[in-house]
Amino acid sequence: MDVPYSHMAKAISRLQHLGVVEARRGRSGGLVLTELGRRASVGWLVRELEGETEVVACEGDPPCPLRAACRLRGALRGAQEAFFAALDPVVVADLVASPAGPVLLGLAVRRPG
Known part of the structure; x- marks a missing residue:
């Protein structure tokens, strides 16, 4: 490796x-x-090792000016939750x-x- x-x-x-x-x-x-x-579970391990921070740092410094009306943030959060859900049974x-x-x-x- x-x-x-x-x-x-x-x-x-x-x-x-x-x-x-x-x-x-x-x-x-x-x-x-x-x-x-x-x-x-692999899902638990990934959460512990990588954390569950958002895929995109909308609340960064400075925060994203689109965060209040952004539809991508919710979609990315849903995708991340689906990712962990797929790994949880493994x-x-x-x-x-x-x-x-x-x-x-x-x-x-x-x-x-």
Whole structure:
């Protein structure tokens, strides 16, 4: 997987903080998916990792002058809710048990240097 080591380290740290994975040090160390991690929905994970902020920052600084009459904002909010709703029934254990599971589990991260 072509992801910088520092990015993956941050993601793993967040997953540990959420209780989704456990890191084990040493010769036979690595990451272990916890029971919570196996039961977690992909929708929940995406919300926790990415947040639920709006797709477009209408209330930014300065706020968008169209926000009071904009119909796009509601459509984008609906699309975002539909995105999460589609991911909510997908559970991590199902992904790992699928034919793609061994590939997912075998992905390596390039080390710095």
